[in-house]
Amino acid sequence: MSRPKSNVALLTEGAKYIQRAKKARREQIEEIKFDDEARREWLTGFSKRKKAKAEEKKVRAKERDHQAHLKERREARADLRKKAAENVKSVRRAMGLEDISDYEDEDEDEEIQAGPSRQKEKIKEVEYSDEDNLATVIIEEDFDPSLIENIEKRFPDSIDDDNDEKTKEIKEIKEKPKIKMLPPSSAKLQKIREKKKEEKKKSKSMETNSERRKGRIFEAQRRTKKASLARDREGSSNSRGGKGGKRGRGGKTRR
Template identity: 75%
Template sequence: MSRSAPKSNVALLTEGASYIQRAKKARREQVEEIKFDDEARREWLTGFSKRKKAKAEEKKARAKERDHLAHLKERREARADLRKKAAENVKSVRRAMGLEDLSDDDDEDDEDEDDLPGPSKSKAQEAEEEYSDEDQLATVTITEDFDPSSIQPQFAGYDSDEEGEGASRPQQREEEKPKAKPKVKILPPSSAKLQKLREKKKAEKKKSTSMETASERRKGREMEARRRTKKAELARGREGGGSSRGGGARGGKRGRGKGRR
């Protein structure tokens, strides 16, 4: 048996390179081809309605989200306005009662205390409920365990001042109270204004609200005039016929009466 000659080191090391060269040559000589994905093509051709519905649903969801955010913004603004009005009402009531206005620092401290976590320091229990719709927002706060003794010290000093100062203190309180606006009845309008208003109303009534043109209105007037003349002629003809018939009948009766005599 003949044995093949052993390969040299160079042949062994370059043997892989020959395989790579042959693979590259095969790829270069390969003809390009296009492969169709029938499943993807079918889905694209039959999915127009589905994609359209998906886009519409996405638009609806975005519009709903925008409306929700706008509603939340309106609620926040309404709450801020209610807080502002409540603060103004408290100030006006305290001024009317002759008490000092609460400073801004105290308000800020109260807000900070409210923001802090943990149980409230006040003994009174408050229950807050909100009722809202598209146009209005109402906040109802119910305070339980009301202690009227907490208000007595404020009015005790007030009474002592009244006794000491006499009649001067009530005058000062009256000056501090906001002056009520005089109730003036609305005066009736003058005769000239009334006449102008009446003339204006009459002119508005006279204005034609029809959509007819001038020629159509003229034609309508002519047809109405013809109809009236025809009615008048018919009425005159009836009257003339009735009188002639009545005269003949009366004459016949007279003739018969003469014959009898």
């Protein structure tokens, strides 16, 4: 009968296996494994790697040129904005007007002072209650009507001029005749046809339903009369032609 193992032996039994594995790894001889496919690709891929490097350089150069172009455009836009602002200031000074920058500074100060109060006014809370549930809705108003009033106070003449120009353009578009580009002879014919169409429309619009029915009946009667007259004429011409044919043959007529 073997002795039962103590607790120390049971707990340290795994350490022996770990020590053996470490010893086996230390005593193991290092091996060099060759990958034939990787070796072949390395030896035959000099030209591929060279081309890939050249393409990468081209892409980087294009990206640098693109970024430089964008930077130049940004600088040009900034210069144009500065020049435009300077031109506006010089024109306003020549006309004896105040600079816009003064108004902008005043507006910024007003916005800073009235900022929190406006934000409080913009944000509203509305409660909707039901028998079982209660819901609160927050409404944020981004529109500020004071901005429009300030613009109208500053530039009333420009707004009126723009409105007048728009109304003039609309009137000119409405007053232009809708006639296509045609030669002189065809243009006259077109005008005559349009006049006739307008007269027909007017006459039709003035007639009532009963008058239109009477007109249709009258036209049908007139057509039937014309057809009957034409038939009578054809019959009389045929009868005359037959009598003349008998006399031409030399037949004697009885008295």
